[in-house]
Amino acid sequence: MRKVVYPKVGGVDSIRIVEEEDPVPPKGQVCVRIHRAGINFADLMMRQGLYGSNPDYPFTPGYEAAGEVISLGESVEGISLGQRVLAMTGFGGYSEMVCIDATRVVPLPDSISYDQAAALPVTYGTAYHMLVHLGNLSEGETVLIHHAAGGVGTAVAQICEAYGVSKIIGTASAPKREFVESLGMHFVDSKSEDFVSICKSLTDGKGVHHAIDPVGGKHLMRSYKALRRGGRLYSFGASAAVKGDKRSMVTALRMWASTPRFDPLKMMRSNKAVYGVHMGLLDDESVFKGHLEALSGMLLKGQIDPIIDSVWRFEKVAEAQKHMHDRKNRGKILLDFS
Ligand SMILES: NC(=O)c1ccc[n+]([C@@H]2O[C@H](COP(=O)([O-])OP(=O)(O)OC[C@H]3O[C@@H](n4cnc5c(N)ncnc54)[C@H](OP(=O)(O)O)[C@@H]3O)[C@@H](O)[C@H]2O)c1
Structure with missing residues (x-):
């Protein structure tokens, strides 16, 4: 073989x-x-x-x-x-x-x-773990997702729709506008537009309930700022460390050095949460199996595909x-x- x-x-x-x-x-x-x-x-x-x-x-x-x-x-x-x-x-x-x-x-x-x-497993399993398992995703909430057109991004869009989310704001590169919009998301150009102010303006100045950030580095703090009081940020990737198909240590170190340190007292005062998520290092397999069962059910009902x-x-x-x-x-x- x-x-x-x-x-x-x-x-x-x-x-x-x-x-x-x-x-x-x-x-x-x-x-x-x-x-x-x-x-x-x-x-x-x-x-x-x-x-x-x-x-x-x-x-x-x-x-x-x-x-x-x-x-x-x-x-x-x-x-x-x-x-x-x-x-x-x-x-x-x-x-x-x-x-x-x-x-x-x-x-x-x-x-x-x-x-x-x-x-299904990695993209939907991760999206489900963040939004449903950790985040208690509820009808009428608002969600910000980056890499909106990618594997996890498209899974997030479908899960949000199944849960009756009222607005999904998706950032991606310009050529993906039509595709992202076709999934029911409000498109934000990741290069040229300020997603923080757009999130605020689309939520009466409050910010979103959930911000899902696979980018990392200083981008994380911007996602945190896009949250409303009581909102949840999920840090689950570091795409800012990658530049092309060859490794660039300068890019990786810049990402690492610009990663914010969140202040628990400020988080307390705004009731915001920051979750770190790494599905490969979950120590309880039964949690993930439970997600897969739920997702298979959603797939069979046509809620996700x-x-x-x-x-x-x-x-x-x-x-x-x-x-x-x-x-x-x-x-x-x-x-x-x-
Ligand atoms: N922690 C976990 O357990 C976990 C699990 C699953 C995924 N993740 C993370 O979630 C993110 C999405 O994963 P995925 O597998 O679904 O991939 P994906 O979103 O399909 O990844 C490809 C897309 O990422 C965007 N992108 C942003 N920065 C990039 C860069 N430096 N190089 C290439 N593309 C870049 C591009 O979209 P644009 O054109 O819109 O920029 C590209 O089309 C990744 O950061 C991944 O590591 C984490």
């Missing part, structure tokens, strides 16, 4: 595809023949050595994949050969086959496609990641291993 490998820190040209023996599942694991794997912004940061919580190089990235079970290790119960599953791979999902703990696969109903399944930007053969993984670096994606990018 073949798999994608990051041999060392590098640009997209450092990515390799290697061939190795088909894996055999040890006790408690299953082997999944992967059809689709999701690409996440975090995969790009890992390749650049800017992520901080990935395995040592060389390693195979890929948090999420969908496929069929082709072999079972000893003592595995409740999963059958040929079963279609979502595989929460953690790492290693960019692969034709992967062995993982049976507890990390979720059976898929026939009505959920491999594309939908591979596009992942927007797929493009599906690339895995041999083209470098081009697929470059597509994201070049800010061309509208929705989720998937790799095809079928």
